[in-house]
Amino acid sequence: MKIKMINYLKKLIVLFFLLIPNNLSADFFEDITSQIVENPKRLSYGVSVTDVNQDGNFDFIVTGFGYLNLALSYENGKLVNIVNQKKFSDEFRRTIGVAACDIDRDGYEEIYFLNTDTYSGTKKYSDRLIDLEKGKFIDLFEIEKNQKDLNLTAGRSVVCVDRKGDGNYGVYVANYGGPTRYYEYNDDILVDKSVQLNLAKVTGGRAVVAGHIISDKIDVFAANERGANFLYKNDKGKFLDVAYEYRVQDVLQNGRGTALSDIYYRGRLDILNGNWGGFHRAYVLKNDIFEDIAKPPFDEPSRIRTVISADLDNDGYDEVFLNNIGEPNKLFKILENGLIKQIPLDVGLEPDGYGTGAAVADIDNDGVLELLVSHGESWDQPLSLYRAKVDPDNKYLRIKPLNQYGAPARGATVTLISNLRKHSKTIDSGSGYLCQMEPVAHYGIRKNEKDIKIQIKWTNGKTKTISVKELNQTIILNQ
Amino acid sequence: MNFSKSIFKFVIIFILTLSFSNISNSVEKNYYKDLITDWSRIFPDSNRNAAGPKFFKYIIDKDINYDDFIEYNKLYCAVSGSLIDPNSEPDFLFVNERETKKKICGDYYKCCIPCSCDIMKYSEVEKMKHKFEDGFKEFFVFTIKNPCGKKDFPDRVNKNYFCNGDKINDKQVYELNGRIVIGLLHNGKICTKDEMDFVKSHQVTGRFCELRNNTPIENLNAGMGDIFIKLAR
Numbered sequence: 208m209k210i211k212m213i214n215y216l217k218k219l220i221v222l223f224f225l226l227i228p229n230n231l232s233a234d235f236f237e238d239i240t241s242q243i244v245e246n247p248k249r250l251s252y253g254v255s256v257t258d259v260n261q262d263g264n265f266d267f268i269v270t271g272f273g274y275l276n277l278a279l280s281y282e283n284g285k286l287v288n289i290v291n292q293k294k295f296s297d298e299f300r301r302t303i304g305v306a307a308c309d310i311d312r313d314g315y316e317e318i319y320f321l322n323t324d325t326y327s328g329t330k331k332y333s334d335r336l337i338d339l340e341k342g343k344f345i346d347l348f349e350i351e352k353n354q355k356d357l358n359l360t361a362g363r364s365v366v367c368v369d370r371k372g373d374g375n376y377g378v379y380v381a382n383y384g385g386p387t388r389y390y391e392y393n394d395d396i397l398v399d400k401s402v403q404l405n406l407a408k409v410t411g412g413r414a415v416v417a418g419h420i421i422s423d424k425i426d427v428f429a430a431n432e433r434g435a436n437f438l439y440k441n442d443k444g445k446f447l448d449v450a451y452e453y454r455v456q457d458v459l460q461n462g463r464g465t466a467l468s469d470i471y472y473r474g475r476l477d478i479l480n481g482n483w484g485g486f487h488r489a490y491v492l493k494n495d496i497f498e499d500i501a502k503p504p505f506d507e508p509s510r511i512r513t514v515i516s517a518d519l520d521n522d523g524y525d526e527v528f529l530n531n532i533g534e535p536n537k538l539f540k541i542l543e544n545g546l547i548k549q550i551p552l553d554v555g556l557e558p559d560g561y562g563t564g565a566a567v568a569d570i571d572n573d574g575v576l577e578l579l580v581s582h583g584e585s586w587d588q589p590l591s592l593y594r595a596k597v598d599p600d601n602k603y604l605r606i607k608p609l610n611q612y613g614a615p616a617r618g619a620t621v622t623l624i625s626n627l628r629k630h631s632k633t634i635d636s637g638s639g640y641l642c643q644m645e646p647v648a649h650y651g652i653r654k655n656e657k658d659i660k661i662q663i664k665w666t667n668g669k670t671k672t673i674s675v676k677e678l679n680q681t682i683i684l685n686q
Numbered sequence: 687m688n689f690s691k692s693i694f695k696f697v698i699i700f701i702l703t704l705s706f707s708n709i710s711n712s713v714e715k716n717y718y719k720d721l722i723t724d725w726s727r728i729f730p731d732s733n734r735n736a737a738g739p740k741f742f743k744y745i746i747d748k749d750i751n752y753d754d755f756i757e758y759n760k761l762y763c764a765v766s767g768s769l770i771d772p773n774s775e776p777d778f779l780f781v782n783e784r785e786t787k788k789k790i791c792g793d794y795y796k797c798c799i800p801c802s803c804d805i806m807k808y809s810e811v812e813k814m815k816h817k818f819e820d821g822f823k824e825f826f827v828f829t830i831k832n833p834c835g836k837k838d839f840p841d842r843v844n845k846n847y848f849c850n851g852d853k854i855n856d857k858q859v860y861e862l863n864g865r866i867v868i869g870l871l872h873n874g875k876i877c878t879k880d881e882m883d884f885v886k887s888h889q890v891t892g893r894f895c896e897l898r899n900n901t902p903i904e905n906l907n908a909g910m911g912d913i914f915i916k917l918a919r
Binding site: 457458459486499506 | 727732
C-alpha cells in the first residue's frame with residue numbers, strides 16, 4: 208500500500224514538472240526603455256524601420272500626432288533622435304501611418320508619411336513623401352509637378368508595392384471614407400494610379416500588407432472597417448479583388464493589425480489579422496480558400512492595434528505580439544501544426560498602455576530583435592522598448608535582400624529550409640497597422656537544426672537558393 | 687486505494703487543464719464566430735433583410751449534431767435576419783400551429799421587441815423532423831406562406847434568396863409543406879393555460895404586441911419588422 212502510494216506520488220511529481228512550466232515561465236521580455244534618450248509623453252502612432260540618414264544602419268521612425276516625427280538611431284547604447292528638420296519632423300500635419308521604400312530607384316528608401324487631421328473623408332493637409340538629398344529632407348509632394356494628385360482624404364496605413372517586380376515601388380494608401388490611392392513615379396512625376404490599377408475603392412481603410420500571398424507577384428491584403436476586406440491578386444501588375452473567392456471578406460468585423468506569417472512553417476505566407484473588438488484571425492490557405500484556424504485565447508476579441516509576427520527569442524518559432532490599446536497586450540508563440548500558445552507577460556503587458564503602433568528591428572546589431580511600442584491616441588504616453596530574454600545558446604540568421612537598385616527588396620519572400628522546417632518570412636512592405644518592420648528576415652535557429660538553405664523569392668517571382676554554413680550572421684543577398 | 691486513484695486522476699486532469707488552457711487549439715465551438723465568419727457566404731450581396739430563412743437553411747445544411755443546431759439557431763433573428771448577441775435572453779411566446787391551430791409555446795430569440803409581436807402574428811409553426819449527426823430529431827419551426835407570387839414583394843428583400851419565379855427557391859431557403867421555414871421555435875410544446883396567461887399578460891408579448899399588432903401596417907415605422915410583415919402577411 209505504502210509503495211503504491213509512493214509510486215503515485217512520483218508520477219505526480221514527474222507530471223508536475225513536465226506540464227506546469229507552461230504556465231510558470233519567467234518574464235519573456237526585459238524592459239530596455241531606458242535606452243531611449245529623451246522619451247517624453249506624447250501622442251505617437253505608426254512606427255517604421257529604415258535607414259533614415261543613409262549610414263548603413265536601420266533607424267526607427269516614430270510618427271507624431273501633433274508631436275514631432277522622430278528618427279531614433281542607435282548610438283553608443285542609446286536610441287537618439289537624429290532628425291530635426293521641419294519637413295520630416297512636422298508636428299502640425301498629424302502623421303499616423305508610415306512606410307519606406309525606394310520609389311525613385313536610387314537605392315535609398317523614401318519615407319511616406321500619411322497625415323490625417325480628420326477621422327474620415329476630406330482632410331486639410333496632404334501626405335508627405337520624404338527624400339534625403341544632400342543631407343536635407345525634402346517633401347516630394349511639395350514639388351509642383353507632383354501636386355496634381357495629392358491625397359486629401361483621411362487615411363490610416365500605407366504599404367509599398369513593387370507591383371511589376373521591376374524595383375519600381377509604388378505606395379498603396381489605405382484611405383478612410385474616400386478612395387484608396389496608389390502613388391508611383393510615371394515619367395518622373397508622382398501620380399495616383401489607383402483607378403487604372405483597379406484599387407480606387409471607397410472604404411474604411413485600416414491595415415494593409417503586401418507580399419507573395421496568392422501569386423508569384425506582389426499581392427495586397429487590406430483589412431477594412433465597416434466593409435469587406437480586400438484581397439488584391441496581382442494580375443500582370445494590375446489588381447483583382449478576390450477576397451470573396453478566398454473567403455477573407457469578413458464583412459462584419461472591423462480590421463486592424465495585420466501581418467504576413469508562415470503559420471504552418473510550410474514555406475508560404477499566410478495572414479494574421481486582428482479585428483477591433485472582434486475575432487482575430489489566423490488565415491491559412493487550404494485548397495485556394497483561406498481558413499481561419501484561430502482558436503481561443505488567440506482569437507478572443509480585444510482592442511487590437513498592431514499585430515507583429517517575428518522570432519523575438521531566437522528559438523526558431525515565431526512569436527505573435529498583439530498590441531492592444533487601453534487593455535493588456537498579449538504574446539503568443541506559433542508552434543507546429545498551427546498551434547498558437549499564449550506566453551504569459553508581465554514586462555510588456557502594459558495594462559494601462561494606449562498602444563498605437565509597434566515595430567521590430569535588430570537596432571543594435573546584436574542578433575536579437577528589439578520591439579519598440581508607441582502609444583497615444585487619447586492618452587499621451589512615452590515609448591516603450593523591449594527585448595526578449597534570449598537563451599545565450601540560441602543562434603540566429605539574418606537575411607537582408609537588396610534589389611537591383613541596391614534598395615531593400617521589400618515584398619520579397621525569404622524561406623529558410625532545413626531538416627526541421629520550411630519557414631517563409633516577408634521582407635516587410637508595411638504591416639502591423641500603420642507600421643513597417645525592418646526589411647530583414649530574422650530567424651532564430653532551432654535545436655538540432657542542420658542542412659540550412661535560404662531561398663529568396665524576389666518581387667518578380669524568380670527564386671534563388673543558397674546554402675548556409677555559418678550562423679550568427681547577416682547575409683546580404685543581391686538581386 | 688480507490689480513493690487514491692481518484693485523487694490521482696483528478697490531479698492529472700487538473701494539471702492537463704492548466705497546461706493546455708493557454709494553447710490555441712481548443713475544440714470548444716464558437717457558434718457566433720462561425721456565423722460571422724461565414725456571413726459573406728450566407729449573404730453574398732450583403733442584403734440580409736428579412737433573411738432569417740437564409741440562416742436556417744445554412745445551419746440545417748451543415749453536418750452537425752442536434753445540440754449544435756439548437757445553439758446556432760439562437761444567434762439570428764428569424765424576422766429581421768440580423769445576428770443576435772450570444773447569451774441573449776429569448777422571449778417566451780406562443781404561435782399557432784398551422785394544421786391544428788393549437789397554441790404552441792416556446793422560446794424565440796429576437797433582435798428587437800417588435801419582432802416577437804411580428805412572429806406571433808405573421809408566422810405559424812410546424813413540426814419538422816430532420817436527421818442530424820446524432821440521429822433524427824423533431825422540433826417546431828416558424829414558417830411563412832410562399833411570398834413569391836406577391837405583386838408587392840418588398841423591394842428591400844432580395845427576392846432571389848426566397849424565390850425561383852413563383853416557386854420557393856429551395857436551394858436558398860428551406861421549404862416545408864409549401865411554406866418557407868424562417869427559424870426555430872426553441873423548446874416548443876403545446877401551451878398550458880398558465881403559459882398562455884403568462885404570454886398574454888407579459889408587458890411585451892401581451893400589452894405591447896396587442897398595440898403593435900392592431901396598428902395598420904402603413905403606420906408602423908419600426909424598421910426590419912415592417913419589411914418582414916410585407917413579406918409574410
